[in-house]
Amino acid sequence: MYVNTKDILEKASKEYYAVPAFNINNMEFFHAILDGALEKRAPLIIETSEGAIKYAGNGDIFKGARYFVELVRLFADSVDIPIALHLDHGKHFEYIIAAIKAGYSSVMIDASEKPFEENLKETKEIVKIAHAAGVSVEAELGQLAGVEDNVVAAESVLVDPEQAKIFVEETGVDFLAPAIGTSHGAFKFKGEAKLDFERLKKVKELTKIPLVLHGASSVLPEYVAMAEEYGADLGGAKGVPEDQLKKCVELGINKVNTDTDLRIAFIAGLRKFLKENPKEFDPRHYLGAGKKLVKEVVMNRLEFLGAAGKA
Numbered sequence: 564m565y566v567n568t569k570d571i572l573e574k575a576s577k578e579y580y581a582v583p584a585f586n587i588n589n590m591e592f593f594h595a596i597l598d599g600a601l602e603k604r605a606p607l608i609i610e611t612s613e614g615a616i617k618y619a620g621n622g623d624i625f626k627g628a629r630y631f632v633e634l635v636r637l638f639a640d641s642v643d644i645p646i647a648l649h650l651d652h653g654k655h656f657e658y659i660i661a662a663i664k665a666g667y668s669s670v671m672i673d674a675s676e677k678p679f680e681e682n683l684k685e686t687k688e689i690v691k692i693a694h695a696a697g698v699s700v701e702a703e704l705g706q707l708a709g710v711e712d713n714v715v716a717a718e719s720v721l722v723d724p725e726q727a728k729i730f731v732e733e734t735g736v737d738f739l740a741p742a743i744g745t746s747h748g749a750f751k752f753k754g755e756a757k758l759d760f761e762r763l764k765k766v767k768e769l770t771k772i773p774l775v776l777h778g779a780s781s782v783l784p785e786y787v788a789m790a791e792e793y794g795a796d797l798g799g800a801k802g803v804p805e806d807q808l809k810k811c812v813e814l815g816i817n818k819v820n821t822d823t824d825l826r827i828a829f830i831a832g833l834r835k836f837l838k839e840n841p842k843e844f845d846p847r848h849y850l851g852a853g854k855k856l857v858k859e860v861v862m863n864r865l866e867f868l869g870a871a872g873k874a
């Protein structure tokens with residue numbers, strides 16, 4: 564059934580497990596993720612970036628938002644696991660409104676690159692609009708290093724737990740993404756992964772709401788190796804080790820944004836298939852090879868984050 568993201572996350576927050584939020588840009592990734600969640604009897608959060616909406620709508624953001632709502636609801640309304648659709652990294656008002664208008668379960672207003680007062684003001688405005696439409700809201704405090712919306716932040720700016728308390732009280736936001744040292748993409752750390760667990764613990768104690776970890780892909784070595792064996796160049800790729808993710812869940816993370824791990828699994832399966840099947844040109848077969856590995860990664864992540872069996 565199609566649900567509000569807040570319902571999935573409040574249950575996870577109470578019971579201290581996490582639900583991965585999987586990004587999609589097309590139908591194939593959605594099918595692979597859905598199959599994995601059904602097999603694991605897990606709640607499912609599907610999320611799309613602004614870029615995904617533009618891509619699916621072939622340039623028209625209202626069509627793109629509607630495409631994803633129709634695609635997800637078509638299946639969500641006929642299965643017995645809870646499924647929510649979330650706008651990831653909403654930075655532009657028109658995308659946030661398009662998502663609310665189309666029927667998304669929740670939206671992220673990401674004004675975390677702006678000064679605190681501005682982030683607070685913008686988030687408050689979106690919470691007012693979204694709540695009036697029965698849509699829940701995610702916001703972010705602090706900055707992830709690396710490229711985000713082509714803002715290359717050299718260093719992460721970590722969340723200030725005292726600010727987080729004020730922010731949540733003043734905005735009424737439903738779930739919060741505190742920056743604790745992760746970054747998007749496949750090249751997260753130069754040396755060892757370093758997350759600020761102390762900071763995370765304080766944010767949970769002070770805000771007591773569901774928390775979101777961005778940049779949470781683990782960049783699984785076996786899939787990186789397979790992709791490279793068949794011609795990919797992913798040298799230096801490094802993600803968040805799964806034991807550190809588990810620690811984040813113990814400290815109160817309830818939504819774990821996962822995009823890169825699915826992209827790497829898909830390209831590994833696709834490259835292998837193309838190399839081994841030079842005569843094949845049916846898209847259902849070669850895209851199907853990518854889908855198969857995406858489903859594997861989805862099932863593994865649902866299992867170790869504790870979402871399996873929680874539907």
Ligand SMILES: O=C(COP(=O)(O)O)N(O)CCCCOP(=O)(O)O
Nearest residue numbers: 612614748777778779780820822823
């Ligand atoms: O936090 C995450 C996932 O981080 P990950 O890279 O560790 O999977 N996300 O929020 C996913 C970011 C998706 C970016 O989409 P575009 O390329 O369309 O802008």
Ligand SMILES: [Ca+2]
Nearest residue numbers: 673675676703
């Ligand atoms: Ca941000």
Ligand code: NA
Nearest residue numbers: 651652671701
């Ligand atoms: Na998000």
Ligand SMILES: [Zn+2]
Nearest residue numbers: 747777778820
């Ligand atoms: Zn993110």
